[in-house]
Amino acid sequence: MPKGLSKRAHSPSANDRSSKRARRDAELPAPEMDEVITISSPSNGVGVDYEEDEEMKSIMAQIAAQEESERLARKLQNQYDSSFASGSGSKDAPIDLEDDAALARMLADEWAKEDGASSDIEIVAGPSQPKPQINNHRRTSIDVPKSVPTKYQELRIRPEQALQRFKELFTGTKACSKCKAEVKSPRGCVTFSDGDIPPTLTYLLHASCSSCRTNHCRGCFTSIDCPIGCKGPSKNPKCAVIECCAEVRAIAIFETLGGFDRLFITERAAADSRALAIAKASTAKVKTVGPGGTGYGRGDEGHYGDYDDYYDDYYSDDDMDGIDPFTSKSKKKGTASRVGRAKPQAQSKRAKNNSDAAWEHVVLHTLNILATLLPMPYAEEPKVYDLLPHPSIGHLLSLSQIPTLLATLLRNDSVNDWISRKETYNAMLSVMRRLAECELTIHCLIGSHWESSATCGLENWMWGDGQITWTTNLSGEVEAAPPLYAFFKKLTKQSEAFLAGAMHMLEGGDADPEVEETMMNGTSLCGDIIAARDELERAIAILGQPVSDREDRVQKPADEPDTAIDTQRQKKKGKGKGKSNSGEASVQFDKVYAELCERLSFKHVSLADGPAAPGGGLNYASYYYAQQLASTQNATRLPKSRFHLLKELAITATSLPPGVWVRVDEVRNDAIKIMIAGPDGTPYAGGLFEFDCFMPIDYPRQPPLMHLRTTGGGSVRFNPNLYNDGKVCLSLLGTWPGRPEEQWSPQSTLLQVLVSIQSMILIDAPYYNEPGHGQANLKAPVSISYNREISLQTVRWAIVDWLDDKHRDGIWRDVIASHFTHRKDKIRQQIVEWNKTDPSIRSYVSKGYGKPSAAPRRGGKGKAAVKPTQSSMDLLDEFDKGIKVIGAWIDD
Numbered sequence: 001m002p003k004g005l006s007k008r009a010h011s012p013s014a015n016d017r018s019s020k021r022a023r024r025d026a027e028l029p030a031p032e033m034d035e036v037i038t039i040s041s042p043s044n045g046v047g048v049d050y051e052e053d054e055e056m057k058s059i060m061a062q063i064a065a066q067e068e069s070e071r072l073a074r075k076l077q078n079q080y081d082s083s084f085a086s087g088s089g090s091k092d093a094p095i096d097l098e099d100d101a102a103l104a105r106m107l108a109d110e111w112a113k114e115d116g117a118s119s120d121i122e123i124v125a126g127p128s129q130p131k132p133q134i135n136n137h138r139r140t141s142i143d144v145p146k147s148v149p150t151k152y153q154e155l156r157i158r159p160e161q162a163l164q165r166f167k168e169l170f171t172g173t174k175a176c177s178k179c180k181a182e183v184k185s186p187r188g189c190v191t192f193s194d195g196d197i198p199p200t201l202t203y204l205l206h207a208s209c210s211s212c213r214t215n216h217c218r219g220c221f222t223s224i225d226c227p228i229g230c231k232g233p234s235k236n237p238k239c240a241v242i243e244c245c246a247e248v249r250a251i252a253i254f255e256t257l258g259g260f261d262r263l264f265i266t267e268r269a270a271a272d273s274r275a276l277a278i279a280k281a282s283t284a285k286v287k288t289v290g291p292g293g294t295g296y297g298r299g300d301e302g303h304y305g306d307y308d309d310y311y312d313d314y315y316s317d318d319d320m321d322g323i324d325p326f327t328s329k330s331k332k333k334g335t336a337s338r339v340g341r342a343k344p345q346a347q348s349k350r351a352k353n354n355s356d357a358a359w360e361h362v363v364l365h366t367l368n369i370l371a372t373l374l375p376m377p378y379a380e381e382p383k384v385y386d387l388l389p390h391p392s393i394g395h396l397l398s399l400s401q402i403p404t405l406l407a408t409l410l411r412n413d414s415v416n417d418w419i420s421r422k423e424t425y426n427a428m429l430s431v432m433r434r435l436a437e438c439e440l441t442i443h444c445l446i447g448s449h450w451e452s453s454a455t456c457g458l459e460n461w462m463w464g465d466g467q468i469t470w471t472t473n474l475s476g477e478v479e480a481a482p483p484l485y486a487f488f489k490k491l492t493k494q495s496e497a498f499l500a501g502a503m504h505m506l507e508g509g510d511a512d513p514e515v516e517e518t519m520m521n522g523t524s525l526c527g528d529i530i531a532a533r534d535e536l537e538r539a540i541a542i543l544g545q546p547v548s549d550r551e552d553r554v555q556k557p558a559d560e561p562d563t564a565i566d567t568q569r570q571k572k573k574g575k576g577k578g579k580s581n582s583g584e585a586s587v588q589f590d591k592v593y594a595e596l597c598e599r600l601s602f603k604h605v606s607l608a609d610g611p612a613a614p615g616g617g618l619n620y621a622s623y624y625y626a627q628q629l630a631s632t633q634n635a636t637r638l639p640k641s642r643f644h645l646l647k648e649l650a651i652t653a654t655s656l657p658p659g660v661w662v663r664v665d666e667v668r669n670d671a672i673k674i675m676i677a678g679p680d681g682t683p684y685a686g687g688l689f690e691f692d693c694f695m696p697i698d699y700p701r702q703p704p705l706m707h708l709r710t711t712g713g714g715s716v717r718f719n720p721n722l723y724n725d726g727k728v729c730l731s732l733l734g735t736w737p738g739r740p741e742e743q744w745s746p747q748s749t750l751l752q753v754l755v756s757i758q759s760m761i762l763i764d765a766p767y768y769n770e771p772g773h774g775q776a777n778l779k780a781p782v783s784i785s786y787n788r789e790i791s792l793q794t795v796r797w798a799i800v801d802w803l804d805d806k807h808r809d810g811i812w813r814d815v816i817a818s819h820f821t822h823r824k825d826k827i828r829q830q831i832v833e834w835n836k837t838d839p840s841i842r843s844y845v846s847k848g849y850g851k852p853s854a855a856p857r858r859g860g861k862g863k864a865a866v867k868p869t870q871s872s873m874d875l876l877d878e879f880d881k882g883i884k885v886i887g888a889w890i891d892d
Contacts, residue, residue, distance in 0.1 A: 158450055158478065159398035160461065160468055166392040169219070169247060170254055170462050176209040177216060177223045183209050185218065187463065190259030192365040196372050197242060197252075202232025204255050205241045205248050219247030243383065250390035253373050257400035258459025260366045264401040265457055267359055360424065363405065367427035370402070374434035374441065394440040399468070400458045403449050403484060406431070410487035413655065415498060415647040419521045426525070429532040432488065436539035445488075446540060448480035485536070490654040492533045493602070495526035497653035500604045501646040501669050502526075515639040589826075594658040596818050602653040605811050607665040607673060618667060624707040624726065625694035629671055635697050637670075644700055645669060652751050660754050661815050670695040672704075672750075675815055676758050678798065683790035684718070684762045686827035687798025688819060690812070691728070691757075693750070703733045703744035704753060712797040715846065718790060720770035721761045732756055766790060791834045795875045796844055799827065803882020808889055817886050824883050831876050844873045 173182050186207060191200045207218040208228045215226045222244065230236050241248060375389040376382060397403070409428050412418065418425055435445040456466020470478040502523045608618035620626040637645075649664060656662060659677035672693040678684025690709040696702045706728040711717075714724055721729040721736075729735050731742040732753055761769065765776040767786040777783060802816050820827065835841040 158470070159395040162395040163392060163399060163462070166250075166395075167462060169392070170251060171464075174207070174216075174221050176212060176214055177221065178214045179209060179212040181209055181211040183207050183216065183221075189262070190255050192259065192263075192362045192369070197232060197234075197369065198365075199231035199234050201252060201255055201259075201369070202234075202239065202242060203230070205232075205252055206230050217241050217244040217248050219249070219251055220245040243385075246385035246388060246390045249373060249375075249385045250392050250396070253370070253393055254396050254458065254462070256366065256369050256373065257396055257402060258457060258462070260362070260405075261401045261455070261457035261459065263359075263362050264405065265455065270355075360421065364424050364427055366402075367424065367431050371427060371430035371434055374431070375438040376434065378437055389438060389440055391440060393438075394444060396458065397435075397441060397444045398449055399461070401455070402431075403444060403481075406484050407481070407487055410484060410491050413494070413651045415494075415522060415650055416518075418525055419518060422521060422525050426528060429528060432484075433532060433535055433539070436536045436543075439543050442540065442543055444484070445536070446483050446485045448483055451479045451481045488533065488536070492530055493654050494650045495529045497602060497604070498646060498650040499523055499526050499530070500666065501649060501664075515643050519643065593822055596822060597656075597658040597661070600661055600814055600818055601656040602662050603664070604666045605663050606667070607663070607671050607811070608667070620665075620668075620671065623671060623673075624692040624709065625671070625705060628694050628696075628705070629668055632670075632697050637697055641699065645695060648700075648749055648751075652749075655751055657755060657758065660758060661812075662754075663811050670697075670699070673811065674754060675812055676754065676762065677819060678762050678794060679758065682762055682764045683766065683787040684794050684798065685830050686823060687794040688802050688812075688816070689718070689762070689798055695750075700746045700748070703748065704750055706730070706733055706753065706757075710798055710801075712793060712801075712846070716793045716797060718793065718798075719761050719766045728757070728761075730756060730761070788834075788838045792838055792841060792844065792875075795831055795834065795841055795879070796846075796873075799831075800875055800878045800882055803879065803885055805885060813889065817889055820883065820886055821890070828876070828879060831879060835876065841875045842877075844875050845871070 171185050171187075173184050175181070176183050184207075186204050188200065188204050190204070191198060193199070205218050206224075206226060207216045207221065208214070209216070213228055214223050215228060215230065216222060217224050218241075224239075224241055224244070226236060226239050226241065230239050230241075232239050232242065242252060374393070375386045377386050379386060406428060409425065432445060435441045451471040452468055453471040454467075454469040455461075456468065460466040461468055473479055502519055607623055608620055609622055620629050623629070646669070649669065652662060659679065661675040663673045663675075665671040672695070674691040674693055676689050676691070678687040678689065688710070692707045692709060694705040696705065707726040708718075708722050708728055709726065711722075711724050711726055714726075717724040723729070727735065730753065731737065731739070732744055732748060734744055763769070765778055765783055765787075767773060767780075767783045768776040799820075802812075803820065807813060807816055831841060
């Protein structure tokens with residue numbers, strides 16, 4: 001320690017953490033107690049030499065500055081803490097920008113008092129353009145709107161309209177701080193090179209005067225000590241322009257987004273061209289279904305599930321990879337080229353792969369840069385621009401192509417693609433965390449965003465070199481795309497489904513090192529996705545953001561009767577109104593039902609019941625394919641086949657259409673139960689049809705096995721393709737000799753089978769599913785008679801039979817409660833309509849068409865189905881009683 005310096009301890013400050021942090025920044029040791037360094041005169045009266053005195057003055061200046069920083073930090077923390085102690089706020093309350101602005105004014109006044117100058121921070125209120133201030137190096141201009149909503153419902157103003165008032169910041173001409181000459185905002189192209197902040201970006205954050213060669217921060221226009229043409233810390237370690245003010249951070253985000261948009265539009269145009277060529281090449285594919293409705297052609301895979309609008313996922317023998325929507329990149333493994341001169345096709349493929357790699361590099365570095373630039377209010381040492389970011393940043397993101405990119409990554413159904421692009425997906429998660437932490441950007445994540453039909457890119461629009469055209473509906477209103485968070489929820493659901501099977505697979509210790517490594521990478525990434533979901537939910541809750549109506553509905557327990565109550569309220573509101581309101585209510589009703597189906601669509605559960613099987617292992621007595629499970633208990637499925645099944649189930653988890661539910665055994669993933677609701681407008685409407693499914697050991701080379709359990713105890717044949725013994729006749733399953741394109745292949749999927757059953761078997765004219773019955777004619781007497789009999793049996797065995805306490809503890813309890821509680825009025829009305837043409841609904845007598853099914857129906861306790869009796873039954877009355885029964889389930 002220099003001569004003349006001594007230390008004395010004092011009591012701990014109100015905020016030891018801030019004090020220690022400040023000392024760490026100054027590279028001073030942090031003692032157990034706060035210390036104040038004082039200057040004492042030498043006791044011996046001997047003076048200090050000149051050089052030592054100068055050294056002490058320099059140290060004194062540093063100490064004084066450090067102590068002042070500590071004082072302001074303590075004041076800031078004390079005011080923050082006191083606001084909560086006084087009951088005026090909560091740490092879970094939303095951030096109030098008005099309060100932060102007042103705090104900023106207080107700090108500015110404190111600095112002004114110390115420096116003897118006017119306030120260094122100008123708070124600009126209202127919609128006027130932010131005016132740069134040029135007083136000194138600490139000046140920061142903060143634009144706080146007069147009315148900043150603390151909770152976002154929907155943005156009622158399009159982003160290009162919101163950005164109009166900020167154009168001057170990004171493109172305006174300003175006066176030089178020294179010679180007052182006009183200085184134009186620089187314009188250039190950001191290249192996404194390696195490193196956190198590329199030199200081409202930091203170069204654009206400087207604004208230099210051509211007259212006096214003074215360099216400025218482009219945001220606040222304060223003069224900075226950087227040479228003309230400075231390219232940032234990579235070339236000039238003293239350059240700190242990126243951390244100067246909130247405005248320059250917004251400009252950095254703008255330039256990053258503008259550079260990405262330029263490349264994105266170019267790449268998408270090239271991808272569209274490639275997709276068009278692929279579409280032309282595939283027009284020769286046949287997409288037909290035989291007159292018996294017994295198959296699902298492979299050319300139709302794009303018509304199921306909620307797949308990306310840009311491309312249809314497809315499945316290969318080895319890996320179910322998809323096609324990148326902007327590169328048309330197939331991850332399907334190819335064979336090595338033969339020895340000799342490379343063919344032009346091989347050369348083209350190599351060139352395309354190089355292009356793909358270059359684009360992936362752009363995506364990765366764009367996301368990494370954004371994660372660095374976006375506000376981090378929960379950082380250990382947040383800056384002013386983290387706590388008070390510029391109000392334009394949310395609109396910049398919304399107007400750019402970043403939401404489109406994120407939506408594409410989130411909607412990607414290829415697990416292999418996630419794993420191969422793990423760095424990109426981790427960067428995406430970092431960006432989403434940043435979006436969720438700031439009130440100005442969280443709407444980009446949880447709110448609907450506008451859909452553009454054509455765009456010139458953010459940079460060109462800002463400089464007035466192009467326009468953005470929005471997609472509109474028939475009414476001329478701009479259409480809004482679903483929130484990114486909705487896609488992210490599906491991604492997490494797929495990750496959970498993948499993890500559920502992967503952990504069991506890893507425990508089995510597959511011998512294939514390649515598959516095991518892929519599995520490890522996949523489980524790691526899926527774990528990161530689920531962890532990110534938890535972080536996002538916490539951040540959203542802390543900011544006090546409202547959950548959308550959709551999330552409210554979907555997150556409610558299935559057995560809550562709210563949906564029925566809401567339906568009654570809608571009825572009361574709709575009294576006396578026209579048909580249009582009725583139509584809107586019907587659409588809303590179907591939308592709510594679809595959301596309820598989505599929430600319950602896929603689960604891993606235990607299908608085993610009762611005591612252990614005689615030979616050891618689990619007992620699947622109520623599962624039709626229990627014998628196949630027992631015989632394959634010690635069999636080994638090829639690792640790649642197991643991985644294929646695992647990935648397919650993960651995709652199925654978020655791709656099921658409304659009215660289809662899947663339950664996979666948590667131990668044996670090849671044991672599956674399925675429930676399919678009869679579509680409206682068919683004799684199956686409102687009914688629930690249960691199937692058992694088994695995935696053979698050589699799946700996907702062989703089709704799954706399917707067995708219908710809803711047969712009235714083996715007494716009813718519900719369709720020419722659905723036998724009373726449970727057989728499902730479908731060419732895709734190999735149980736019917738359909739056209740070649742309708743047969744099973746290793747590229748076929750279980751999802752295709754389920755969609756085929758729902759859309760091609762459970763139809764409005766099932767009589768014509770029988771080959772030889774000719775073209776469908778709903779008015780033909782034979783068809784009407786057939787439908788009348790099917791409707792009767794649907795009410796008895798697919799509706800009333802489920803409304804029984806024997807299913808209270810079964811695996812379908814939540815589905816039964818949700819389906820019948822939400823649709824009870826509609827189903828009851830349907831029964832009444834059917835009764836008008838078939839009075840036997842009110843006096844039903846069972847008819848014995850065959851022997852009962854060998855396997856008992858799973859009821860929750862494994863009870864066997866009751867053999868039909870000859871007693872008369874009023875099915876409408878039984879339905880009303882059954883609704884009360886499941887109402888008791890809800891009250892449990």
